[in-house]
Amino acid sequence: MRRAGALAAIAVLLAIPLLTANQFLLHLGITVLMWTVLGVAWNLLGGYAGQVSFGHATFFGVGAYTMMILFLKLGLAPWYGMILGGMLAALVSLPVGYICFRLRGPYFSLATLAVAEIVRLVALNWEALTNGPVGLLITTLPRVGLGSRVLNWESKAPFFYLVATLALGAMLATRWLSRSRLGAYLLAIREDEDTAESIGIDTVMAKVTVLALSAFLAGVAGGFYGLYFRYVDPDAVFPIALSVEMVFIAVVGGLATVEGPVIGAIFLVSIGELFRERFLVGHLIFYGLFMMLTIRYLPEGIWGGLRRAFASHASA
Amino acid sequence: MRPVETFVQSLVSGILTGSLYAMIGVGLTVVFGVMRIINLAHGELVMLGMYGAFWSLVLWKLDPFVSILLWTPVMFLVGMLIYRFLLKAIIPGGELNTLLYTAGLSLLIANLALFVWTGDYRTIKLSYATLPMRPFGIAVPIPLAVAFGIAILITGALYAFLTRTDLGRAIRATSQNAEAAALLGVNVDRISMVTFGLGSALAGAAGVLMAPSLYLYPTVGEILVTKCFVIVVLGGLGSVAGAIAGGVLLGLAESLGAVYVSVAYKDTIGFVIFLLVLLFRPSGLLGVGKS
Numbered sequence: 266m267r268r269a270g271a272l273a274a275i276a277v278l279l280a281i282p283l284l285t286a287n288q289f290l291l292h293l294g295i296t297v298l299m300w301t302v303l304g305v306a307w308n309l310l311g312g313y314a315g316q317v318s319f320g321h322a323t324f325f326g327v328g329a330y331t332m333m334i335l336f337l338k339l340g341l342a343p344w345y346g347m348i349l350g351g352m353l354a355a356l357v358s359l360p361v362g363y364i365c366f367r368l369r370g371p372y373f374s375l376a377t378l379a380v381a382e383i384v385r386l387v388a389l390n391w392e393a394l395t396n397g398p399v400g401l402l403i404t405t406l407p408r409v410g411l412g413s414r415v416l417n418w419e420s421k422a423p424f425f426y427l428v429a430t431l432a433l434g435a436m437l438a439t440r441w442l443s444r445s446r447l448g449a450y451l452l453a454i455r456e457d458e459d460t461a462e463s464i465g466i467d468t469v470m471a472k473v474t475v476l477a478l479s480a481f482l483a484g485v486a487g488g489f490y491g492l493y494f495r496y497v498d499p500d501a502v503f504p505i506a507l508s509v510e511m512v513f514i515a516v517v518g519g520l521a522t523v524e525g526p527v528i529g530a531i532f533l534v535s536i537g538e539l540f541r542e543r544f545l546v547g548h549l550i551f552y553g554l555f556m557m558l559t560i561r562y563l564p565e566g567i568w569g570g571l572r573r574a575f576a577s578h579a580s581a
Numbered sequence: 582m583r584p585v586e587t588f589v590q591s592l593v594s595g596i597l598t599g600s601l602y603a604m605i606g607v608g609l610t611v612v613f614g615v616m617r618i619i620n621l622a623h624g625e626l627v628m629l630g631m632y633g634a635f636w637s638l639v640l641w642k643l644d645p646f647v648s649i650l651l652w653t654p655v656m657f658l659v660g661m662l663i664y665r666f667l668l669k670a671i672i673p674g675g676e677l678n679t680l681l682y683t684a685g686l687s688l689l690i691a692n693l694a695l696f697v698w699t700g701d702y703r704t705i706k707l708s709y710a711t712l713p714m715r716p717f718g719i720a721v722p723i724p725l726a727v728a729f730g731i732a733i734l735i736t737g738a739l740y741a742f743l744t745r746t747d748l749g750r751a752i753r754a755t756s757q758n759a760e761a762a763a764l765l766g767v768n769v770d771r772i773s774m775v776t777f778g779l780g781s782a783l784a785g786a787a788g789v790l791m792a793p794s795l796y797l798y799p800t801v802g803e804i805l806v807t808k809c810f811v812i813v814v815l816g817g818l819g820s821v822a823g824a825i826a827g828g829v830l831l832g833l834a835e836s837l838g839a840v841y842v843s844v845a846y847k848d849t850i851g852f853v854i855f856l857l858v859l860l861f862r863p864s865g866l867l868g869v870g871k872s
Contacts, residue, residue, distance in 0.1 A: 317677055319684075367860055371619050371676050375810050376859055379852040382807055386852075390845040505803050509684055516681060547696030553689025560671060560682045 278429055282422040289542070291421040295493065297534045298428040299486055304514035304526030305435040306482035311512065312520035313448060314475050315455030316366075320377030321511050323361065323384045324354035324480035326502035328487025333401045333497050334394065342407055344427075347488030354484025355477040362473045369458065378505065385503035400498025403491070424493050431489060432527070435482050439523045442475070451475055452521075483511075506549065513552045517559045519566025528568045590719050591836040597725045599832020600732040601787050605805065606812035606824035607736060608783030611743075614756035614819035615776040616672060618679045622663075622687035623809060624802025626781050628694065630656060630788020631797050635705055645705065646727055649789040653735075653782050660781025664774045672773075687802065694799035703797040710793060724793035731790055736825060739783070743821065752776055756819060811855040817864050 281294055303325065310316050331353045332346030341349075365376040388395050395401070409416040416423055442448045450471040453461040462468050491497045510533075518529020533555060537548040563570045609623045633652040634645040643651075663686075671682045713720040743749035754762040755772045763769045795801070812831050816823025831851050839847040 315677075317680065364856060364860065371680050372859060374677075374680060375619070375814070376856060378807060378810070379855050379859075383849050383852045383856075386846065386849045505807070506688070506800075509688060512681065513685070513688075544696065546700055547692045549688050549692040550696060553685045553687070553692060556685030557667070557682055557689065560674070560678055560685065564674070564678075 275433065279426070282425045288421060291425055293535065293538050295421060295424050295428055296538055297530050298425070298432045299489060299493070300510070300514055300534045301432045301527050301530040302428070302435045302486040302489075303483055303511045304518060304530050305432070305439055306479045306486065307511040308515040308520060308522075308526045309439060309442060309475050309482070310472075310479040311515055312522070312525070313442065313455065314451040314472055316472060316476075317371075317374045317512065318365075318377040318476075319374045319505070319508050319512065320361070320365075320379075320381030321479070321483050322503050322505070322507040323381045324358060324483035325487040325490070325507060326384065326388060326499070327354045327357050328484030329491040329497045329502045330388065330395060330401070330487075331484070332488035333403065333491045336403065337401060343488070343492045347485050347492065350488035351481040351483075351485035354487070355481040358476045358480035359473065361480075362476045366469060366472050366476075378508070381503070381505065381508055385499055388499040388503055395499070398498060398500075400496060400501070401491075403495040406492075406495070424489075428489055428493075431482075431485060436523055436527065438478065438482070442478070443521075443523065447471060447474060455521075510549070510552060513556045517552075517555050517566055519568030519570075519572075522566075522568050522572075525566050525568040529566065532567060586718060587840060591840045592833065593719055593721060594725075595833035595836035596829060597721070597729045597832070598836065599829035600729045600736075601791050601828075602808060602812055602832050603825045603828025604732045604736055604783055604787040604790075605809050606816070606828045607739065607821055608780035608787070609809050610813045610816070610819055610821060610824040611752070611756075611776055611783075612780040613813065614821075615752060615759075616668075616773050617676055618668065618672065618683065619676070619810075620780070621680065621683040621806060622690060622802075623780070623784055624804070624806030625687050625690040625694075626656060626660070626784035626802075627788040627791070627805050628691065628797075628799065628802040629659070630785035631792040631795070631801065632694065632698065632788075633785065634789040634792035635703055635797055638705055644707070645724075645789050645792050646731065649731065649786055652789050653786045656785025657778040657782035659785075661774050661778040663781065664777035668777065669770070669773075687806070691800050691802055698799055700798060700800075705793045705797070707793055722794065728790035728794065732787070735783070735786055739779070740821065748772075748775065752779075808851060811851045814855055814858055 282291060285291065303321070306324075307318065307321050310318055328347070328350035331350035332343055335341040335346040335349060336343050361377070361380050365373055365380065368376050389398060391397075406418045442451075450461065450466045450468075453464075453466060454468050454471060458468055487502060490502065494501075514529040514533055515526045516529070517533060518527065519525025533552055536551045540551065541548040559566060565573065605623070605627055608626075609620060612618055612620050612623075630652055633655070634648055637643040637648040637651065638645060641648075667686065668679070668682070671679050707724060710723045713722045714726065715721070741749075743753055751762065751767045751772055752775070754765070755767055755769055755776075759769050762772075808831065812827040813824050814827075815830055816825070816827030831854075834850050834854060835847050838850040842850065
């Protein structure tokens, strides 16, 4: 039943570019899916391990810049750049984790915020590498042949399928994690870190591993951002708001679930983008508002709440 | 400029800015002490103070150093209302929940401001502030000097209030041990409400004082609140004296860093110190805070 539902959802998702050529709808779909990847990535660490990071923009930004710089300076194709960007983000996450995981609870959150700000300021000032506040721009993407046809970069469909694949991959990774031994360790850490340590779990190793996985996904999403928008600057990919948006999508959707961040992304990003289309600024009003409402009235998030409602309905 | 003058100049501007940082930091730390809330929306309260100063100058021709008399009590009220209607129900949920909740509040206030007031950068021009004073060849901007004086006055008054009055003692008692204070007849809920009001009033007043010296834009709170964390962690979370010292220290680190390290990286210095302190002296440099 659940499997059938999932397959149906995937089928509908992949059919969307065939059903509509409306550029705004496709753009909305791409944005929702990109934020899905980010929400899922954050959820691995924040939801399963209970480590609230306010600095995930770091990994997103590192991924975005890696892909841009490798393409512009070395001519490396963006799809390889995306993967390498993810790997570099995972590499960067090791010292970040080493420093920040010495702290717990809100102190961990503040430390990640500080790290992200340091990285943003470095990106802003290291002009030789990042071109500073001016940013990096891709003017033409490489030609890609598909059999006898050539991929049309002006169409949004290729981006849609690419990011849809990433989102599905990220969700599969979550599903795998939630059933793995590491996933069980993380839940133990979330519930009580001292107890987890006392029964022999290497808590530092578990946290560093999941942070690296989370950073990898965020980095790949960053690479996709660069490819899709063809422009990257420090204010676009390293701001505090970006870190916070990931947190909100995961929390509002439902922490420590495979589906939660997807629901959060569909809900918040759609509202936000529709508002932005009409009023240009202030679309994060709803992120803040729904975050407060979620914490107050629906601590398990939308998906958690729905699941509970279904469960009590089924048992009644 | 001779090296000595450069040094004294950055010392002076560091202390002037630091006094305002200290005021914001004290507000954050008092709230943390009593309620164990790390209020991520504290910077937005400063931002509201800044816009209060801006609009009362534009609409009513009120000088910021006069309108502070209006905005401080208004922000006190706003703070009490935020506590009563928004925060009170969340606090039992624990530190991480309140952290996420105030992050939401921060984003909500900042983006409402962005929506209503647009993202334009605004400045406050005062007729008497075109040229700085030059005592002993050191440039001292007049609005910053006045703000410094008022900041010392307000912070001093707060210190006296906390140490000399019954209400102030009740606040400090709650901060040290809420349960014991409750057993001795302190109404912890009322104290929390007053404390949040005080913290907000300090933030708002600091915003009014800073307005003539900074650019105003709706998301300015984001930068200020991160500076604030640096300050309170430097001084030890929950410690008023620590926050004052931390504020001045950050002001000095930034202005000396801009001269002797690099202008571009001056904002980085605070964060690096912040991480070092969090890692090696989590109870703050003065060792009086609670970690």
